[in-house]
Amino acid sequence: MKNNPIGIFDSGLGGLTVLSEIARILPAEDTVYLGDTARVPYGIKSKETVVRYALEDAAFLKSHKVKLIVIACNTASANAQDVLQKVLDLPVVGVIEPGARAAVEASKSGRIGIIGTEATIRSNAYTRAIVELSPEAQTFNIACPLFVPLVEEGWNGTDIAERVAREYLKGFKEANIDTLVLGCTHYPLLKEVISSVMGPGVRLIDSATATALEVASLLKENGQECSEEEAGTHAFYATDSPESFTKVGARFLGVRLGSTSLAHLESIEHG
Amino acid sequence: MKNNPIGIFDSGLGGLTVLSEIARILPAEDTVYLGDTARVPYGIKSKETVVRYALEDAAFLKSHKVKLIVIACNTASANAQDVLQKVLDLPVVGVIEPGARAAVEASKSGRIGIIGTEATIRSNAYTRAIVELSPEAQTFNIACPLFVPLVEEGWNGTDIAERVAREYLKGFKEANIDTLVLGCTHYPLLKEVISSVMGPGVRLIDSATATALEVASLLKENGQECSEEEAGTHAFYATDSPESFTKVGARFLGVRLGSTSLAHLESIEHG
Numbered sequence: 367m368k369n370n371p372i373g374i375f376d377s378g379l380g381g382l383t384v385l386s387e388i389a390r391i392l393p394a395e396d397t398v399y400l401g402d403t404a405r406v407p408y409g410i411k412s413k414e415t416v417v418r419y420a421l422e423d424a425a426f427l428k429s430h431k432v433k434l435i436v437i438a439c440n441t442a443s444a445n446a447q448d449v450l451q452k453v454l455d456l457p458v459v460g461v462i463e464p465g466a467r468a469a470v471e472a473s474k475s476g477r478i479g480i481i482g483t484e485a486t487i488r489s490n491a492y493t494r495a496i497v498e499l500s501p502e503a504q505t506f507n508i509a510c511p512l513f514v515p516l517v518e519e520g521w522n523g524t525d526i527a528e529r530v531a532r533e534y535l536k537g538f539k540e541a542n543i544d545t546l547v548l549g550c551t552h553y554p555l556l557k558e559v560i561s562s563v564m565g566p567g568v569r570l571i572d573s574a575t576a577t578a579l580e581v582a583s584l585l586k587e588n589g590q591e592c593s594e595e596e597a598g599t600h601a602f603y604a605t606d607s608p609e610s611f612t613k614v615g616a617r618f619l620g621v622r623l624g625s626t627s628l629a630h631l632e633s634i635e636h637g
Numbered sequence: 638m639k640n641n642p643i644g645i646f647d648s649g650l651g652g653l654t655v656l657s658e659i660a661r662i663l664p665a666e667d668t669v670y671l672g673d674t675a676r677v678p679y680g681i682k683s684k685e686t687v688v689r690y691a692l693e694d695a696a697f698l699k700s701h702k703v704k705l706i707v708i709a710c711n712t713a714s715a716n717a718q719d720v721l722q723k724v725l726d727l728p729v730v731g732v733i734e735p736g737a738r739a740a741v742e743a744s745k746s747g748r749i750g751i752i753g754t755e756a757t758i759r760s761n762a763y764t765r766a767i768v769e770l771s772p773e774a775q776t777f778n779i780a781c782p783l784f785v786p787l788v789e790e791g792w793n794g795t796d797i798a799e800r801v802a803r804e805y806l807k808g809f810k811e812a813n814i815d816t817l818v819l820g821c822t823h824y825p826l827l828k829e830v831i832s833s834v835m836g837p838g839v840r841l842i843d844s845a846t847a848t849a850l851e852v853a854s855l856l857k858e859n860g861q862e863c864s865e866e867e868a869g870t871h872a873f874y875a876t877d878s879p880e881s882f883t884k885v886g887a888r889f890l891g892v893r894l895g896s897t898s899l900a901h902l903e904s905i906e907h908g
Contacts, residue, residue, distance in 0.1 A: 412878045515786040607683045
């Protein structure tokens, strides 16, 4: 069991930023990654639908005998982590709590901004996690639905990205935050433009590293660390267009992926 | 049978622009509209996935005893109309051929531009339909993936929309087109900005009216026109977030919708 892979899923490619950190911090671990590219994006969909999709994603990973599941997607973590934890007999790690903890540690003033998809912001999950850790903290939430398509179009370096960022982030003008949570796995690719709009006084928090550290400590706690010496292997599955996943995935992972296989998910009725 | 409703489907809301024209031209007809909002958008997905989704959408409409099916979605028309026509024992009308015909009729120079989602442009369906009607025509294709999220964000009137339009449409600079097909049902909401970027020498073609006229002539041909006098009724279904469909739908339809019901689709294996 301890040498079984870690399962990781996301609505699409964004979770590869989390995989990348897991592979850096836990180089011996095998991983199985599922991107639900046939139904991407999750961020514009209802809680009920996101829960159903997350259950199907997790069932696919379970069938690959994973020892732990990472929800490498803010929308799915925000809306479905509690259900997955209840239903699965496996440890489940989401990106919200590690990100919230990192934000609370980084913030001096306790004034913390959060940006994410509509579904993540609507869930209020970051605010709940932050206030639980630091009851006097104050959070300011803004949904930024155009950021994901901008990144997927590869326009992160353009002046259009800057105009869009200025438009969304002007909502933080009066808030006087000192920390901003990048509450979507696509947003680290916009770090530069977000940082230039927010200015040097605002620390940007990206959950990927914090989540990977949480996975490491949980495996250690449970005595489930991989006992092998050589570098782990990484398997990739997508529910649609595996070739395009392999190609665009390199932008997120920073290195070339091996090939990606097509995944067929079983429907789960959840009501 | 002749008083049965017309079935209309789209990946989401965009097809309401087609419904609106059908209701205007055929005011006595009942309609059933399905928006597959749980899996929207289709335009970034593979042909195989779009075909599977279209089969499931059509099966849902068939279960509502429709007399004819309108694929009010360019991506699904471009990728799945031939399969639907083969599989269903009902007339199927897509938006590509009516749009292509309108473009050929409008163009004097035979130099026609086409904009659409990645899946529509990749399919080359407009070019095939246009060249079949007018073999000497020349087409120029550009995919504009950010247009749909821009419209859904309600930013169609902003200078960001203009910047994005300028970026995409500059590809037509040398092409010297006199006609531009708006090959996605969301794009009519960007008509003003596209028109201002392209200039007065370029006619914009929106398939909605042409498609509604095609439906009217097909019903007449088949003796299936509704024989009732009073105005038709319109039923709306969405696979996710029916309340939000009702709200945002008003932007596309120009009038308030009645309520929208949640639709459960049956999975179809297609291989």
